Every structure is written in structure tokens, then in C-alpha cells.
Amino acid sequence: MISLADLAAIRDKMKDKVVIREGSAQTRVVVGMATCGIAAGARPVLNAFSAGVQQEGLVDKITVTQTGCIGICQYEPVVEVFEDGKDKVTYVKVTPEKAERIIKEHLVGGNVVTEYTIGANQ
Amino acid sequence: MKELSLNILDVAKNSTVAGATLVEISLVTDENGFLTMTIRDDGCGMDEETVKNVSDPFYTTRKTRKVGLGLPLLRLAAESTGGSLTIKSTKDPVCHGTEVTATFDMTHIDAAPVGDVVSSIVILIGGDPQCDFLFTDKTPEREVRLDTRELRTVLGGVSLAEFEVLEWIRAYLSQQYEN
Numbered sequence: 630m631i632s633l634a635d636l637a638a639i640r641d642k643m644k645d646k647v648v649i650r651e652g653s654a655q656t657r658v659v660v661g662m663a664t665c666g667i668a669a670g671a672r673p674v675l676n677a678f679s680a681g682v683q684q685e686g687l688v689d690k691i692t693v694t695q696t697g698c699i700g701i702c703q704y705e706p707v708v709e710v711f712e713d714g715k716d717k718v719t720y721v722k723v724t725p726e727k728a729e730r731i732i733k734e735h736l737v738g739g740n741v742v743t744e745y746t747i748g749a750n751q
Numbered sequence: 752m753k754e755l756s757l758n759i760l761d762v763a764k765n766s767t768v769a770g771a772t773l774v775e776i777s778l779v780t781d782e783n784g785f786l787t788m789t790i791r792d793d794g795c796g797m798d799e800e801t802v803k804n805v806s807d808p809f810y811t812t813r814k815t816r817k818v819g820l821g822l823p824l825l826r827l828a829a830e831s832t833g834g835s836l837t838i839k840s841t842k843d844p845v846c847h848g849t850e851v852t853a854t855f856d857m858t859h860i861d862a863a864p865v866g867d868v869v870s871s872i873v874i875l876i877g878g879d880p881q882c883d884f885l886f887t888d889k890t891p892e893r894e895v896r897l898d899t900r901e902l903r904t905v906l907g908g909v910s911l912a913e914f915e916v917l918e919w920i921r922a923y924l925s926q927q928y929e930n
């Protein structure tokens with residue numbers, strides 16, 4: 630039975646973590662969540678990135694956020710990865726399965742999954 | 752849109768973009784299977800001209816593309832079942848905001864399922880944790896409810912966007928649907 634007491638326990642655990650996390654370097658994974666993205670399947674993709682980043686223990690290094698339409702609706706769901714000192718990587722027509730591979734190979738391994746990028750799909 | 756929960760996500764995201772501090776999402780299904788979906792916000796609101804055109808797919812205020820499909824798709828989903836879409840909005844400085852109401856005959860063969868509304872609510876909260884959301888889903892048999900203002904009193908300064916908090920919200924809502 631899930632209760633508010635469980636939420637209070639999460640609060641107590643999180644308070645310390647929030648302090649540690651402040652100021653740490655961040656990679657940003659941005660998922661397009663406008664009408665075009667949502668209709669094309671961005672919701673499970675966002676869920677997959679959020680869960681994957683958590684499972685890989687990367688929450689202190691990577692934030693998963695949402696954005697609106699970036700104007701390439703035909704390529705939705707679109708996911709952009711921003712890393713300090715590197716060019717932005719744009720992944721297109723992403724699925725939860727592709728998200729899993731992007732997390733393992735790019736976010737964990739540091740190797741861009743070239744075949745899923747917009748350059749390989751034009 | 753394959754599910755009405757995706758329309759909810761889409762329309763309510765526009766509320767947060769409009770600067771809402773509170774978004775109320777209500778689903779009420781009566782004993783005849785008639786669903787009334789209401790999304791109300793206290794965002795900046797729209798002028799009369801925009802309200803008049805907002806369900807025209809070739810009208811949009813955005814700059815990235817020339818179509819605005821969110822509300823036209825919702826209207827299509829509603830009218831396909833014999834239901835309707837109404838939009839009220841005001842930019843009045845005292846009571847600004849927008850209310851979108853869509854009705855659906857869920858017994859109609861063309862009615863889309865409500866679908867994974869829990870995921871939509873979790874994503875809305877995670878995407879805009881500074882905004883408050885009041886979500887209710889009532890049928891004659893049960894009522895599901897979540898008010899992020901109540902959660903904030905428990906969380907103190909911890910963000911609603913923390914993964915563990917969002918997973919708690921997911922489990923809390925799912926539990927209410929299962930009971």
C-alpha cells in the first residue's frame with residue numbers, strides 16, 4: 630500500500646542528495662514533447678530515458694528534460710543530447726528500444742549511435 | 752492520437768507553456784459511458800480572435816511550423832464519437848486562464864481509449880515541477896485523485912521532478928486505479 634509516509638521517506642533520502650547534486654556537471658537529454666512528438670510516440674521514449682538514466686546510476690551527471698517542437702516533425706520522436714565541450718547530437722525516430730541502446734552506448738559508453746542520428750536518416 | 756491520455760498530455764503542456772501555476776485536469780464518466788474531459792488553467796489566456804481560430808489546424812502562434820494540431824486533433828476525437836469541444840479563455844488581468852472541455856461517447860465505435868493517463872500525469876509533473884496539478888478521474892464506481900499542492904507540504908523543498916518522487920506518484924495513481 631503506497632502512502633504519504635513513503636513520500637516522506639523519499640523526502641528524507643532526497644534532501645542530502647539534492648545538496649550533493651548542486652553544481653555538478655550535467656549532460657542534458659532533451660525529448661521533444663510537442664503535439665508532433667507526442668503523436669509519434671515520445672511519451673514512452675521519455676519514460677525509457679528517465680528510467681534508464683536512473684538504472685545506470687547517472688542521475689548526478691545527466692538530466693532528462695522536455696522541450697517543444699523544434700521544427701523537424703517528420704523525424705519525431707526527436708531526442709537531443711547536449712554534452713559540455715561537444716557538438717549536439719540529434720537522434721531521430723527514437724523508440725524505447727533505441728533509447729536503451731543510446732543510453733548504454735552513448736550516455737554510458739561515450740560512443741554516439743551514428744545510425745540513429747539525423748545525419749544518417751536524411 | 753491513439754489514446755485520449757495523449758491529448759491530455761498535449762493540451763495540458765500548453766497550459767504550462769502559458770505560464771499556469773495551477774492546471775486542473777478532470778475526467779468524469781457517467782453511468783451511460785459519457786466522458787467529460789476538462790483541462791483548466793490560470794495561464795495567460797487567449798484573446799477572442801485566437802479562441803475563434805484555435806481549433807483550425809492551419810492556425811498557430813508558434814514559429815517552428817505552420818500548423819497547430821493539438822486542439823484540432825482533440826476536437827476530431829470528440830466529434831468522432833458524437834461529442835464536442837468547447838474552449839473558454841480570457842486574458843482578464845484578475846481571472847486570466849483557459850478552460851478546454853471535450854465530451855465523448857465512450858460507447859461509440861470510434862471512441863479512442865483513455866489509455867495510460869498515469870504516464871501523462873507523471874510526465875506533466877516532471878516537465879513542469881514548479882506548476883501545480885489537480886487531477887481527478889471519476890466514474891460511478893471510483894474516484895482517482897492527485898493534488899500536487901498536498902504533496903508539496905510533505906516534500907518540503909524536494910522537487911516533484913525527482914525520479915523517486917515521480918515513481919511514487921506513478922505508483923500512488925496506479926494503486927488508486929487498481930482498487
